[in-house]
Amino acid sequence: MSDAGYDHAAVERRWQEAWDDADAYRTPDDVEDPTYVLGMYPYPSGKLHMGHVRNYTITDAYARYRRMQGDDVLHPMGWDAFGLPAENAAKERDTNPRDWTFDCIETMRDQMTAMGFGYDWDREVTTCTPEYYQWNQWLFRRFHEEDLVERRDAEVNWCPHCETVLADEQVEGEAELCWRCDTPVETRELEQWFLKITEYADELLEDIDDLEGWPNSVRQMQRNWIGRQYGSEVDFEIEGHGPVTAFTTRIDTIYGATFFALAPDHPISEELAEEDEEVRHFIEHEADPDGDEPNGVETDLTATNPATGEEIPVYVADFVLSDVGTGALMAVPGHDERDHAFAEKMGEEIVPVVAPEPEDGEDPEAPDVDDAAFTEDGVLVNSGDYSGLDSETARERLTEDLESAEHATQYQLRDWGISRQRYWGTPIPVVHCDDCGPVLVPDEDLPVELPEFINTTGNPLDAAEDWKETTCPDCGGPAERETDTMDTFVDSSWYFLRYVSPGLEDAPFDLERANDWMPVDQYVGGIEHAVMHLLYSRFFTKVLADHEGLEHREPFTNLLAQGMVQLEGEKMSKSKGNVVSPQRIVEEYGADTARLFMMQAAQPERDFDWSEEGVRSTNAFLARLKEMVEEYAAPRAAEDASGEEPRANGYDGGKDAVASYVDAEIDATIAIADAEYDDLTFNKALRETQDLTRTLRQYAEYTEPHAETYERGLSAVVRLLAPVAPHLAEELYDELGNDGFVVDAPWPTAEVDRDYVEKRRRLVENTREDVRDIVEVAGIEDPERIDVVVAPEWKYDALEIAIESDADNLIGELMGHDHIRQQGDAAADYGQDLQAEREALERTLGPDEEYAALESAAWLLEREFDADVRVVYAEEVDESVLKNAEPGRPAIEIED
RNA sequence: GCGAGGGUAGCCAAGCGGUCAACGGCGGCGGACUCAAGAUCCGCUCGUGUAGACGUUCGUGGGUUCGAUUCCCUCCCCUCGCACCA
Structure with missing residues (x-):
């Protein structure tokens, strides 16, 4: 035989055409509840890479499997077609993002077809078309109506050279440089639109428990990201500034709060900076929230500890973050490591107020906190009436007793800022009127379509004067369009619903069909989307369930996070120059080879x-x-x-x-x-x-x-x-x-069933190995004849009895059966074997099944040893041969 | 630091209470086929052993169990996510 391969190109072309002619992958609208198999749609960057090939081979293989099992299958594909790279590419090539994007889509669609992926292309979705993004705008309106949209100031990364906002991922390195022009990134306060995902924080968190078809890692990452923490809020009175609220998870340590600290951008800090030179200097020049070292400056103010009534000093400190908690904290150096470090640096008092749980009958003993904080829960000491309580009880009591204290919950999750100062995205459907302020574009005026691309340094929408100028929908006066576009994660938060009814003209999706077809049964994609895309999609699904009649609260039942395709243990990347091109592989070996190699190389979730x-x-x-x-x-x-x-x-x-x-x-x-x-x-x-x-x-x-x-x-x-x-x-x-x-x-x-199959295979394998062992150990040069002898029937009976029996004396029980007792010493010997193995006994195949299995496998031995092989029942051989025969293990006699 | 997932024979990698000296692949060794090479096929690949055995192994050290690679605890190491989070 040869390894010359075969004419894969001809085979592949032939069947791709045949599928196409037969519309083989079409999912009709009238199927009831298809198995929905989905790969995360790609950004059309120009060419498929190995990651795509792996991702889509997994979904394609699964979709085809389900289909052969008789399921209706929905397996669509689309394009995450908005995004900044298209703008950059357009500038470089002196074209426009639309043409560039559609070129890329065409290339990639052809490549997918060449890979043999069986998509229903009639359901193709392309997010950069007005037919799609009008529904982003419509959804924005709906969210607004439900009070889930908010406009407020936000700090953003701003590149002064590119004149645009950058996402956090686009700010590189410690020095925080723009990924494209290496200009140091600045922060700016801009009015931004937010979607209030935090309204759903609790549900998003709690429902993770039920996502049993998701990998634990992803579930845990989402839990961390939402970051719910229970604690208390409590007021500290600061002279001249009234009560200041601090959030703490450890109100049990409040007796040890020996100073108070404010974030540099806390309103009180900013007030102080106006009159206090030292504070201003600190805020403007020394504060370094990214540094490891906690820095701070003491103010002239004092705060009243509401538990002790003591006056404690107030600091402005850079380790206090304005967006964590309330931007102000009570510092307990005895029981918090960071507070401890800061107190040592500033010479503040360190008081232990929680002691480790004492041994039975002993009194709690305050820990030594001079060198390090004691951060665990324990028993309160030095805490007035609360001394002696355990931490947990003390937290309850103190929150109840202190007048200003109440239970509070903190989340790490922030509202989702969707404004982007870019051209190639969904225009936010808002008009700014001098008299009426921001006004939403009414439904009948949607979509707000993107104007022609203008090649400019800033935001092309800002430069599109004709487009920008409009009238106010409310008062009819002159007004300007919002020039920000939406984060592309908005597009991907509901595209899986659009596939259900991709051409629908009066709604984003057909509600009834979505209720039948959703959720996605099997979703497959990269782990890099573990939080953002998957969390936003869950959020959208819940909002649509609450306000649009969708009968599903989670979009994806089963999730597979596929592993990376690597080369010599390293991630493939253009910069490393270690990229293997799918195109080349398909040309050289064919799509089937590429697919089969990938699928057999490793489990889908592993790197390989x-x-x-x-x-x-x-x-x-x-x-x-x-x-x-x-x-x-x-x-x-x-x-x-x-x-x-x-x-x-x-x-x-x-x-x-x-x-x-x-x-x-x-x-x-x-x-x-x-x-x-x-x-x-x-x-x-x-x-x-x-x-x-x-x-x-x-x-x-x-x-x-x-x-x-x-x-x-x-x-x-x-x-x-x-x-x-x-x-x-x-x-x-x-x-x-x-x-x-x-x-x-x-x-x-x-x-x-598998159990039978495995027993049978094991019997054959073990027997072959035993024969090899014997031949080798006994040094048999050239076996002439091999007898394989199935154990006598009574041994199978004895085994069965032994498995069923719970008698102490197994041998006694066995001897109670006449046909076994008649075997005499052989029965006693085998009984002893069974007794010794008592706990590990397992049913084997029956004697006839074993005979049949061995008989059918005899040719393997014949071929291997070039000897006559006989499989025989126990009755046909001499008694002496049988002592080694047991159920699951035939006796073997070799003659040379 | 917190959280998640891992550490298995030369390498990659299954197994996750007894069927385990431990699936499979790669590499290596021997054999069949061939003029030869390649491909294919058959074995071997921890140690000892002249009849299927025995001994020592699954990061470390303990424990549970009649029995642990599989369960529990300690420690060490790796990967990923979050992190001056109050």
Whole structure:
């Protein structure tokens, strides 16, 4: 045989055309509840990379598997088509973002088709078209009506050179430079639009518990991101400034609060800066919220500790962050590490007020906090009436007793600022009127379409004067359009709903159908979206459930975060120059090879190394399989054509023991592969499939195969491979004489369960290994004859009795059975073995099943040792041979 | 620091209470086929062993159990996420 491969280009082209002609991947609108399989839609950057190929091969394979199982399947694709790179590319190439984006889409769509991904292209969604983004605007209005939109000042990253806001990810390194022009980034206060995701913080957090089809890592990341913390808010009176609220999770330590600290941008700090030179100097020059060292300056103010009544000094300190808690904190150096460090630096008092839980009967002893804070819960000391309480009780009591104190919950999650000072996004549908302020564009005037692109340094929308000038929808007076566009995460927060009814003109999605079809059954994408995209999508889904009648509160039932495709342990990246181009692989080896190699290389969620060697051997495997099928099918087809009696040329062996072995292996493979496909562990399913292929080849080499059995095997292999290598599978399915597509073929079925399959295989494997052991250890040069002897029936009975029995004396119980007792010493010996293994006993196959399994596998021994092999029942051999025979372990006699 | 996930034979990597000296792949060794190479196929790949055995292994040290690679605890190391979060 050769490793020359096969003409993959011809095969792939042929079936891609056939699928296209037959509209094979169309999902009609009237199906009831299709299995919804979705890969995260890509940003159309120009070319597919290996990450895309892996992502979409996973969804495609799963979609095809479900379909062969008889499900209706929804498997759409679309484009996350807005975003800054298009603007940059347009500038570089002197074109415009729209043309550039559509070029990229076309290229990538062609590449996807070349990969054989079976999408319903009639449902394609492209977010940069007004037909799509009008619904972003409509949703913005709806959110606004439900009081989920807010306009307020926000600090943003601003590049003065590019004149635009940068996302946090676009600010690079410690020095905080713009990713494109290396200009130091500034912060600016800008009026921004926010979506109030924090209104849903509790539900978003609590529902994570029910997302059992999601990886734990993603669930945990979302929990951390939302960051809910229970604590208390309590007021400290600052002379001349009234009560100042501080948030704390440790109000039990309030007796140890020896100073108070304010964020540099706390309103009181800013007031102080106006008259206090030192404070101003600190705020303007020394405060470094990013530094490791806690810095601060003492003010002339004092605050009253509401628990002790003591006056404590007030600092302005840079480790106090205005967006954490209330931007003011009570500092307890005895029980907080950071406060401790700061107190040491400033020479403030450090008082222990919580002691470690004492041993029974002993009094709590205040810990030594001179060198380090004691940060755990314990028993209160030095805390007036509260001394002696445990931390938890003390927190409850103090929150109740202190007049200004109340329970409070803090979240790390912030509202979602969606304003972007960029061109290539959804225009925020707002008009600014001098008299009326910001006014939302009414529904009937939507969409607000993007004007022509203007190549300018700043925001092109700002430069589009004609577009910008408009009239106020409320008063009719002159007004200006909002020139900010929406974060592209808005687009992706609901695109999975648009696929349900992509062309719908009077709503973002068909509610009834969405209720039937949603949620997405299997979502697949990169871990980099663990928080943002997946959290925003959950948020949108919940809002749509509350206000638009969607009957689902979570968008994605099962989530798979796929691993990376690496090269020599490193992430592929352009800058490292270690990128393997999918295009090249497809040209050289074909799409099926690329897909099969990827799916068998590792479990989908794991990283794995690309290996050219692996790709070649995968390609060789497919070529060999093709040859096998052709060798079998071609002569039959020729005979059919010539009108002669069909005769399986060279495949007219009988349905003998070997055939039954192969038959059992076919069943075993199907049973295992089926379960593994269900789990998306394609690598294991494919390993089994390749093993079966090898078994079939061995079969054909060893003997004249039984045509029916052989064909059943080939047919099973082809269909088990079809989800992953669809083109070649179609070709071979066709060659095997089937009508219709393998895409629509029924998934092979097997009437065996895995437990049986595994017992049978283990018996055969163990027996073969035992024979090898004996031959080697006994130094048998050339075995003439091998007898494999199934244990006598009474031993199976004894085993069964032993498993069922809970008697102390097993041997006694066994001897209670006449037919066992009659075995005399043999029964006693075996009984002792059973007694010794008592706790570990397990049912084996029955004697006849074992006989059949061994008989059908005898050819393997014959072939390996070139010896006569007999499988026999116990009755046929001498008693002395039988002492080693047990259920699950035949006696072996070798003669040389 | 907090949280999550990991550490398995030369390498990659399954297993997650007994079927485990531990699936599979790569690499290495030997054999079949071939004039030869490649491909394919068959074995071996912790140690000892002239009949299927025994001994020592699954990051470290303990524990639970008749029995632990699998469960619990301690410590060490790796990867990821969050982090001066009150």
